[in-house]
Amino acid sequence: MHTSPLRRALTSAALLAAVTAASATPPALAAPTAASAAAASPAAMSxxxxxxxxxxxxxxxxxxxDVRAGLATVPTTAIGVNHAIWDTELGKPAVSDLLKNAGVRMLRYPGGSYADIYHWRDHTAPGGYVAPGTDFDTFMAAARRVGAEPMIIANYGTGTAQEAADWVRYANVTNGYDATYWTIGNENYGNGHYGSAWEADDHADKSPSQYASEVVAYSRAMKAVDPDIKVGAVLTMPGNWPDGIVAAGDDGTWNQTVLRLAGAAIDFVDVHWYPGGGTAAEALSRTEHIGDATRLLREQIDRYAGPGAGRIGISLTETSVGVGPDTQPGALFLADAYSGLLENGVFTVQWWNVHNGIGTVSTVAGQTDYGDFGLLSSGGCLADGSVCEPALNTPFAPYHGLDLVAGFARPGDQLxxxxxxxxxxxxxxxxxxxxxxxxxxxxxxxxxxxxxxxxxxxxxxxxxxxxxxxxxxxxxxxxxxxxxxxxxxxxxxxxxxxxxxHPARTDAAPPQQPGRPVAGAVTDRTATISWPAARAGSRPIAKYEVYRQTAGASEQLGETTGTTFTARNLEPGRRYTVTVVARDTGGTASWSSLPLTFTTAAPAQSACTVRFADTNDWGNGFVGSVDITNNTSAPVAGWTLAFTWPTGWQSVSSGWNATWQQTGTTVRVTSDAAIAANGTTSVGFVGSYSGPNVLPAAFTLNGTVCSTG
Structure with missing residues (x-):
């Protein structure tokens, strides 16, 4: 058994109290045994x-x-899991076969925070424990047995660009492993720069700009060895600490800085997501954050990473649930989270972890939960021997959830x-x-x-x-x-x-899927949407139908025989997601295009202008400033400003220079004071949020939609 020296590093989610137990104790693994026998299936009903x-x-x-509302296409790397060098079961045939049977197609190594103390050449991790038989070649043999692509974490914290380049050479030139995906470090924002320190980092400068400059150096050195690899940089998931925080001496957040300085040198960004939640119900509800979080991340990439940012993918390489991690909440959360993340274009989702070890024992929904963040039992016991896990490698509930997700989202499927x-x-x-x-x-x-x-x-x-x-x-x-x-x-x-x-039978080959649409000439009320033409199937294409995705059935915005459509009567400052379907002369429809999401603008000119800014953010709250300008030649005597939060987890805690009131997601700011002709008044507030902080984009002053600046 290996005890407290590894408490920090078994998972790199130390920043969240809800999942601290994941890094509590490394697994004390017993001798390998076969997994428990499967339960018999119930008799099928007629x-x-x-x-x-x-x-x-x-x-x-x-x-x-709604099949007209296409989302992402499932990549071959979608279903992933972490494998760690402190796990004595790494590479064992029984474990590899269990992972293969569950549909795992990507394996991450050498494991969380250990990546920033691990040296591949001599297979050491100073300050940590390295299990026998877990070296890189053993891992690669296991990945091949599983049929999974590797994702390798190069040591940023205590390593060098040359060490990483030598690893690429050993992997792909010397041994022909064709390891494509390489991430530079793990949760490197946890190096103390923002106050919390769990990640090893020997650099004197621990700022995001230093990390970004090293990412560029690592990428150049590694791609000089093998230009076909893909290099990833560590970012933070919007809505998770330290998202939104600008540290002393920095001119932007971690994400903004890394993307601005290293965007041209990377092929993907790597984020983790531990949504927390004090109860199982609260934890399970957090999957509703996924859409906004991934959209904000994509917007950050597109805004800050420079030309060609669309090539940069998103990987999510650690996630788990803080309540009931090895019982049913773990399975339900895994299925919901993997599906939601893949729907939003993440190219791999990876569970923490294959094995993790017994933690705090509790009862969840009538079942014993061992506080174990692994897919498979480590077979260990509490220190006093009062409670023991099931036999080694017995699948926990999330394993079965992973099995169902792999059967649901197969490579090439359209979500x-x-x-x-x-x-x-x-x-x-x-x-x-x-x-x-x-x-x-x-x-x-x-x-x-x-x-x-x-x-x-x-x-x-x-x-x-x-x-x-x-x-x-x-x-x-x-x-x-x-x-x-x-x-x-x-x-x-x-x-x-x-x-x-199964579908009702059709004898005609449908048209091919139209290309992903793009939006141009977006105003407050209109947007021009265009797309690459679809290829005809058995019959000629008669038209294209444009749909707006909604919570229920999609709303058809219109149709055209061409490949351009102007959507009208849109609402200012509102987000729209649209798809395109081709239909042939016999009425057979194609698969939906991939989605396009855009937000309409505020009016270019209006009687009022609103400037809304997040001026000081601390990770779950911020100070907001609102400047309201009267663009007319007459004063506005008494006024009401109104806006709506885009999510249900944002609120106004307090405000000044006016009366602030929130009902549901709608905020009303009222004052009896006058705004002078062509004058400006300023108000402010303290806001709070428990998920991605999506700022409002539309404002009205006494019922008039304002422009924004």
Whole structure:
């Protein structure tokens, strides 16, 4: 057993109290044993009986699945997990086979914060523990057995660019491993520059500008050896510390600085996401942050990384849940988070960790949770011997969630929008090349089953019974067989359900997918959308249909025979996501294009102008300043400024120079004072947020939409 010296480094999520236990104790691994036997599947119900059951229970959840609302295409690297040099099971055939069977296609090495103390040449990590038989060649053999691409973390904290370049040479020139993905360091913003220090960093200058300059040097040295590799830089996930903070002596945040100085030298950015939450319910609700967080990150890349920033991908190489990590909340969170992140274009999502070790033992939803952040049991016990984990390599609940996600999101599938009106039931959908549609349903309600009615938009299912797999609370295997049919399913409490449905038959080959659209000439009320033409299938293309994605069925904005469309009657300062579908002369539709998201502008000219700024941010709150200018020749005697927060986790805590009031997400700022003709008044407030801080983009003064400056 290896104890306290490794408490800091087993996971690099030390900044969040909710997941501190992940780095508590390295796994004390017993001798290898086979994984526990899978539970027997329940007897399949007849289709008639299933239909009768579904129809007899009133559906309380409606699931809208819209294939016209395309999202991302699933890459081969999508399903990932971390592998660490302190794990004595690294590379063992039993573990590699379990990972392969769960659909893992990317493995990260040498493991979290250990990356910044690890020296590959002599396989040492001064100040930490290195397990026997975990060197780089062993890891690569395991990756090949799994069928997974490696993602390797080059040592930034105590290493050099030359050391990293030599590693690339050994891997790809000497041994022909073809290791493509290399990240420079791990959570290097945790080096003390922002006050918290858990990441090793020997550089005298610990600023983001120093990290960025070293990233450039590392990238040049490594690509001089193998120009085909992809190099990644460490950023922070919007909404997670230290996002938004500008440290003393810096002229921007960590992300802004790294992207501005190193954007031209990198191929992807690497972020971690530990959303926290004091209860299982709160932790599971945090997946609603994903869309805004990834969009803000993409906007930062596009704004600061310079020309060609669109080539820069996003990897998310550590995530887990802080409550119930090895029981059902872990499985539910994993399925929801992986799906949501992949929908938003992240090219790999990686769970922390394969093994991690016993932590704080508790009971979650009737099951013993060992506080273990691993996919597989380490087989260890508490120090006093009072509680022991299951046998070594027994899969925990998140492993089964990963198994279902790999079956849901297969490489080449197109993820499409699916949603419900119930926050306790989330839905995801993917379209396959053979026409099948997979729907993943997550019931986060620990106490109640829900009956889900499925509605399909732009796609018609056949009458054939769907294939159904599920993972239930306390289960030790994924089960096959469900309760329902193509129109609905009963979702047991705290469960994952995967349905695979077949399409109604069509004999015509559809048009090919149109290219990703782009927006031009965006104003407050209009946007011109254009896209590369689709290639015809069995019949000529008759038209293109443009859809706006919404929570339910997409809204058709219009159609055209060309490849340009002007959307009109839009709302100022509002975000729109649109897709394009080609339809042939026989009425057969193509797959949806990839999505385009844009935000309409404020009016170019108005009777008022608002300048809104975040002037001082501390990670979960900020000071906001608002300047209101009266652009008319007459004073405004008494005024009300109104705006709406883009999310439900933002609020005004206090304000000055006016009366501030928030109802729901709408903020009203009122004053009896006058704004002079062509004059400006300034007000301010303290705001708080518990997720990505998306600033408002539209403001009205006494009902008039203002321009922004």
């Amino acid at each position: 289709r008639a009986a299933a239909s009768a059951l579904t129809s007899s229970a009133a559906a309380d959840v409606t699931v809208d699945v 499409v929008r699916a949603g419900t009106g119930n926050p306790l039931v989330t839905a995801h959908a993917s379209r396959r090349a053979n026409g099948d549609l997979a729907v993943l349903l997550v019931n986060k309600d620990p106490d109640r089953a829900h009956t889900a009615a499925l509605q399909f938009h732009g796609w018609t299912p056949s009458d054939a019974a769907p294939a159904v797999s599920s993972y239930l609370n306390g289960g030790d295997a994924v089960q096959t067989g469900g309760t329902g049919d193509v129109s609905g399913q009963v979702l047991p409490a705290y469960s994952l359900t995967l349905m695979t449905l």
